[in-house]
Amino acid sequence: MKKWIRIELFIILLATVTVWFKSCKENTVKDTQDLAVNTEAIETSQKKVAKRPVSKIFKDYWYAGEAEITSYQLEQARYGEMREGTAVLIFVTEPFLPEIQVKADRSNQDNVPVLKLNATKKYLTGIYPYSIMSSTFYPVHDNQHALKTSFSAQEWCGQVYAQINNRDQFEVTSHSYFESEADQSFSLQKEILENELWNKIRINPDDLPVGDLDVVPSLEYIRLGHKEVKGYGATANLDKDGETSTYTLHYPELDRTLSITFANDFPHTIENWSEEFKSGFGKNATLLTTKATKIKLLKTPYWRQNSNKYTVLRDTLGL
Numbered sequence: 594m595k596k597w598i599r600i601e602l603f604i605i606l607l608a609t610v611t612v613w614f615k616s617c618k619e620n621t622v623k624d625t626q627d628l629a630v631n632t633e634a635i636e637t638s639q640k641k642v643a644k645r646p647v648s649k650i651f652k653d654y655w656y657a658g659e660a661e662i663t664s665y666q667l668e669q670a671r672y673g674e675m676r677e678g679t680a681v682l683i684f685v686t687e688p689f690l691p692e693i694q695v696k697a698d699r700s701n702q703d704n705v706p707v708l709k710l711n712a713t714k715k716y717l718t719g720i721y722p723y724s725i726m727s728s729t730f731y732p733v734h735d736n737q738h739a740l741k742t743s744f745s746a747q748e749w750c751g752q753v754y755a756q757i758n759n760r761d762q763f764e765v766t767s768h769s770y771f772e773s774e775a776d777q778s779f780s781l782q783k784e785i786l787e788n789e790l791w792n793k794i795r796i797n798p799d800d801l802p803v804g805d806l807d808v809v810p811s812l813e814y815i816r817l818g819h820k821e822v823k824g825y826g827a828t829a830n831l832d833k834d835g836e837t838s839t840y841t842l843h844y845p846e847l848d849r850t851l852s853i854t855f856a857n858d859f860p861h862t863i864e865n866w867s868e869e870f871k872s873g874f875g876k877n878a879t880l881l882t883t884k885a886t887k888i889k890l891l892k893t894p895y896w897r898q899n900s901n902k903y904t905v906l907r908d909t910l911g912l
Contacts, residue, residue, distance in 0.1 A: 642734075642736045642737050643736060644734040644736055645734045645735050645736050645797075646734075647733055647734065650859055651733070651796070651859070651860075654859070654860050655684075655685075655686045655708065655733070655860075656686060657892075658894055659685075659892045659893055659894050660683055660684065660685035660892070660893065660894065660895055660896075661682075661683070661684045661685070661860075661890065661891075661892050662681060662682075662683050662890070662891045662892075662893065662895060662910065663681065663682045663862065663863065663887060663888075663889070663890045663891075664679060664680070664681050664887075664888040664889050664910040664911050664912055665679065665680040665681070665682070665865070665885040665886055665887055665888060666679065666885070666886045666888055666911075667679050667680045667714060667716060667883075667884075667885050668882075668883060668884045668885075669714065669716045669723075669883050670868075670870070670872040670881035670882065670883045671716070671718050671723070671817075671872060672718060672872065672873060672874075673872050673873030673874075673877060673878065673879050673881070674872075674881075675881060676716040676717060676718060676723075677716065677717075678714060678715050678716025678717070678723075679714070679715055679716075679888075679911075679912055680712070680713065680714045680715075680885045681712070681713045681910070681912070682710060682711075682712050682791075682863060683710070683711040683712075683713075683895075684708060684709070684710055684792075684795060685708075685709055685711075686706060686707065686708055686709070686733060687706075687707060687709055688700070688701070688704035688705070688706060688707075689704060689705045689706070689707040689730055689740060690703070690704060690705075691703065691704075691705050691740060694730075694740055694741045694758055694759075705732055705740065706732070706733045706734070707730045707731055707732055707733060707740065708731050708732075708733050708792050708795060708796060709728065709729070709730050709731075710727075710728065710729045710731070710791055710792050711726060711727070711728050712726065712727045712728075712729075712791070713725065713726045714726075718748070720749075721748055721749035721750075722748065722749075723746065723747075723748045724746070724747045724748070725744075725745070725746045725747075725813060726744070726745055726746075727742070727743070727744045727788060727811065727812060727813055728741075728742065728743045728744075729741075729742040729786075729788045729789055729791065729792055730742070731789050731792035731793065731796070733796060735793065735796050735797050735800065737759070738759050738763075738783060738785075738786060738789060739757075739759060739786055739788060739789035739792065740758075740759050741756065741757065741758050741759065742756070742757050742786060742788040742789065742812060743755065743756040743757075743812070744756075744811075744812035744813055744816060746813070746816065746817060750770070751769075751770030752770065753767075753768065753769045753770065753771075753774075753816050753817075754767070754768045754769075755767040755768075755812045755815070755816050755822070757781070757786065757809075757812070757822075759783075762780040762781060762782065762783060763780065763781040763782070763783055763784075763809075764778075764779075764780055764781075765777070765778070765779050765780070765781050765822050766778050767816070767822065769816070771819070773819075774819065781809070781822065781823065781824075782824070784807045784808060784809050784824035785802055785806055785807065785808045785809065785824075786808070786809050787808055787809060787810050787811045787814075787842065787851070788811050788812060790840070790842075790853075791853065791863070794840065794853065794855050794861055794863065795860065795861050795863075798831075798838065798840070798855065798857075798861050801829070801831055801840055802829055803829045803830060803831050804828070804829060805826065805827075805828055806826075806827050806828070806829055807824035807825065807826060807827070808824060808825060808827040808829075808842060808844070809822065809823065809824050809825075810825060810844065810847065810849070811851075814849070814868075814870070818870070820847070825844050825846055825847060826844070826845065826846060827842050827843060827844045827845075828842070828843045828845075829841065829842050829843075833857065836856060836857055836858070837854050837855060837856055837857060837864060838854070838855060838857055839852050839853065839854045839855075840852070840853045840855070841853075847870065848870065848871055848880070849868070849869065849870040849871075850868070850869045850870075851866070851867075851868050852866060852867045852868075853866045854866065862887075862890060863887075864887050865884070865885055865886045865887055866884075866885050867882055867883065867884045867885075868882065868883040869881070869882040869883075870883075888910065888911040889909060889910050889911055891906065891909060891910055893906070
C-alpha cells in the first residue's frame with residue numbers, strides 16, 4: 594500500500610514539475626519577445642542621424658584642448674540710440690548629452706560632439722548696464738539643428754531668459770519680468786535657427802542655406818524686441834569678396850537685416866557683423882545699425898585661467 598502511495602505521489606510531483614516547466618518556458622519566450630519589441634521601439638525612436646565626416650584640419654584646430662575667444666568693439670542700438678560696449682564670441686568643442694541636453698561629465702558612446710558658442714555683450718544704457726549672453730550647442734557633424742540654444746539678459750529693470758530644446762519638435766521655454774510675456778512653455782515647428790548659423794559658418798560655410806527661407810530670429814532680438822518666438826520669412830544671401838564672405842539675412846516683416854562677415858579660409862573666423870533694425874518704441878522707433886568689429890583673437894584654455902595672474906589676458910583682448 595505504501596509503495597502505491599509513493600508511486601502516486603511521484604506521478605503527481607512529475608506532472609506538477611512538467612506543467613511548471615512548460616509555464617516557465619512559455620513565460621520566458623513571451624518575455625523575450627516583449628523585450629525584442631521594446632528594444633526595436635527604442636531603436637526606432639532613437640534613430641541616429643547620419644554623420645557628416647569631420648576633416649583632420651578641423652580636429653587639429655578644435656580638439657587641441659583650447660577655446661577660441663574673440664573680442665569685438667560694439668556699437669549697439671538700444672532705445673533709439675547708439676551705445677558703446679564690447680562683445681565676445683567664445684567657441685569651444687565639448688561632449689553633449691542628447692537626451693537631457695547638457696554638457697556630458699564623462700565619456701559615453703551616446704554623447705554628441707558639439708561646437709558650442711557662448712556669445713556675450715556688455716554695454717550701458719544711461720545710468721544702468723546691460724549684460725547679455727547667448728549659448729548655442731551645434732553638432733560638429735553638421736547633420737541636424739542645434740540641440741539647444743539659450744539666451745539671458747540682465748539689467749536694472751529685471752532679467753529675461755529663453756531656451757529652445759531640439760526634441761521631436763522645438764520645445765520653447767521663456768521667462769520674463771514683463772506681465773505680457775511672463776512664463777511660457779510651448780512647442781514650435783522646426784525651422785532654421787538664426788542662432789545656429791553662427792556655428793555653421795565655423796564648420797561648413799559653403800553649406801549655409803540661401804534663398805527664401807523661414808528662420809527663427811535670434812533669441813536676443815526676439816526677447817529684447819518683444820517679438821513672438823516663431824519662424825519669419827527671410828531672404829538669405831552669401832557673397833564672396835576677396836578673402837572674406839558675407840552672409841546676409843533680411844526679414845521683410847521685421848524690417849531687419851543681419852550681415853556676418855567671415856574669413857573664407859579655415860577656421861572661418863568671424864571678422865565683424867552688423868544688424869540693422871528699428872530701435873525704440875512705437876512711432877519713435879528709428880532704423881539704426883548695430884556693429885561689431887574684431888579687436889583680438891586668442892586661443893587658450895580659459896577654464897584653467899581663473900587665477901588673478903591671468904587677468905592680464907583681458908588686456909590682451911582689449912576688454
